[in-house]
Amino acid sequence: MSSPSRIGSLLTKSSFWRMREEASSAALLLGLGVLLLVAALSLYLSWQTANRNAQAGEANEVRVASLELLNAVRAEEIAAKNFIISGDEASLSEHARAEAALEDRLADLAALATRSKRYLGVVEVLRDRLAGRAQRFQGAVTGRRASGIDFAYNTAFNRANEASLDEVERLLNEIAGSATIKQELNLSDSESGRWWLAAASVASFLLSAALCIGALFGLRRRVNLLKASERVLSAFNTQLEMSVRQRTAELETAKAEIQREKDRAEALLADLNHRVGNSLQIVSSLLGMHGARIESQEAREILESVRGCVHAIASAQRRVRLTGSNDLVEVNHFLDSLLQDLRSALGGDDRVTISLSADEVVAPSHDAVSMGVIVTEAINNAIKHAGKGPVEIKVTLAGDRDKKPLRLTVEDDGAGFEEGSANKGGLGSQITEALSASLRANVSRDHVQPTGPRRGTRIQLDFGKDALAA
Structure with missing residues (x-):
């Protein structure tokens, strides 16, 4: 091959490899750019997924805290009704424990609301309503001690107490429902980000797969945590239901005992009225016997009039x-x-x-x-x-x-x-x-x-x- 031909061939090969190197560099740069873009997108998606998961966790914590507070309110209501119906001073210590637990649950919910910058207004309303319930119970303690079992049938107190309990339950259910919706939305967004991450370029498949696996493992861990929380909450609800049934049975027993005592008192009072009437009848008979032995007509008429009045009182008393x-x-x-x-x-x-x-x-x-x-x-x-x-x-x-x-x-x-x-x-x-x-x-x-x-x-x-x- 002549020199010009070899030079031309080398130039041609050199241009080819140069073009290939430049193309490879461009492809590498493009690949690095795509990889950086995918990495940035993956990082953003990972951050967003983690943030959504964190928000879902916070929402779940708020939901659990609101349900625990609702259970504490119901436990406090049961303890309050136990004292109002039974009048047992020892039950006040049980109410104090229930009230202390209620305050702890309220503090937990308030801390979560402050951290998430949500539900602060609702928590303040709850705090005000629970303070009103505590104050109303103190008045109920005084009323129960003063009026006895009759205070348990105080219509105004029962109506105000039930209205307050309904409002507290409504507010807590609203918080729990809102937290549940927020949790589901965050989990839904997290799932969408995971699928977007899975749809990245084939070149970043391993990275996308790793991120997907990591997200899957994190999601599975969150799901397991939620399931564990649900099991704990279910066990707590079962225990609470058993406690409510036990308290209900105790209240029914106390109510039956009160009714028996009331029936006995009414029977004794009826017997007393009958005995008083019989005694007055004896007095009337004695007045009649003495009146028959009085010679004065005027005195006999007066005594007979008195006897008639005593007889009337005796007859009326027996008929009460x-x-x-x-x-x-x-x-x-x-x-x-x-x-x-x-x-x-x-x-x-x-x-x-x-x-x-x-x-x-x-x-x-x-x-x-x-x-x-x-x-x-x-x-x-x-x-x-x-x-x-x-x-x-x-x-x-x-x-x-x-x-x-x-x-x-x-x-x-x-x-x-x-x-x-x-x-x-x-x-x-x-x-x-x-x-x-x-x-x-x-x-x-x-x-x-x-x-x-x-x-x-x-x-x-x-x-x-x-x-x-x-």
Whole structure:
């Protein structure tokens, strides 16, 4: 080969290798650029994935902390109700422990909220509501000590306490729900970044695979951590449910014991009323025996009037039947039973007819007894002055204290009283006046018919708004 040809060949080869080297350098530079770009992208994706995982972890911590605080609030509520129902002072120490645990859980949630710069406003509202609940419980302790078991049925306290508990539960559920959503979004973003990382160039496959494997291992570790947290939370919820069932059973037992004691007290009180009535009946019989031996007609009439009053009080006392409230009597049923006694005492006297028309009225037992004595005195007086002719006596109890005035009326169709005798001050009239004053009622006496041989007599009691107050 001639020299020019060799030179041309060398130049050609030199240009080829130079071009190949330049192309390789360019490709290397391009590959390095792509590798750096992929590395930067991978680094950014890795950082973003780690950041999302961290945020998901923080969201999970907030969720767990909010659920733990909710459980602590429920445990404190159970301890508070245990004291309010049982009244056991020893249970206050259990409530204090529950309240201390509640404050610790609230502090944990507040620390997480401060770190994540979220839920600070909600945490402050929770702190205020829980402080209000603590203050309300202190008032409940004082009320329970003062009022006893009746405080457990305090409608205003129970309504305020349930409203506060519902609001606290709602706020905590909102925090838990928001944290759960944030956690799921972060995990979703992390998964998307992982797939973007897997879709990088083939040249950075090993790096992308390593990052994907690292992300997978991290994600698996997070999932395992979440599963472990869920198992712990499930065990805690199971324990809490068992505690709630146990407390519920204890509350039911205490409630049944209270009901038994209440029934026993009502039975003893009913027996006491019956015994008092029997004792007064014995006194009435003794007065009758002594009255039969008195020669003075005036003294005998006075003693007989006193005996009739004692008999009326005895009959009324035996007929007292308390309702489910503390010391209240259904006056309509009470008067019906009392009139049955009076009919039996007449011994089948066909000339006397006694009827009752009564609305449903509830009054304290002492007021019911006073009304029974007034009715008995009016009926005995009507029978006494009826002579030998027939007499019809009507007893009416109408109205109520809320909608219309209450009125008690006893009227008969006898001869009626003589004009000018209404204010003579007999013992029966004095008793009626005194008992009417104690009942805060206005008493009046007038004729049923304005004229005629049988004008009749009407005894009427008009009660004010504050009458028959428990």
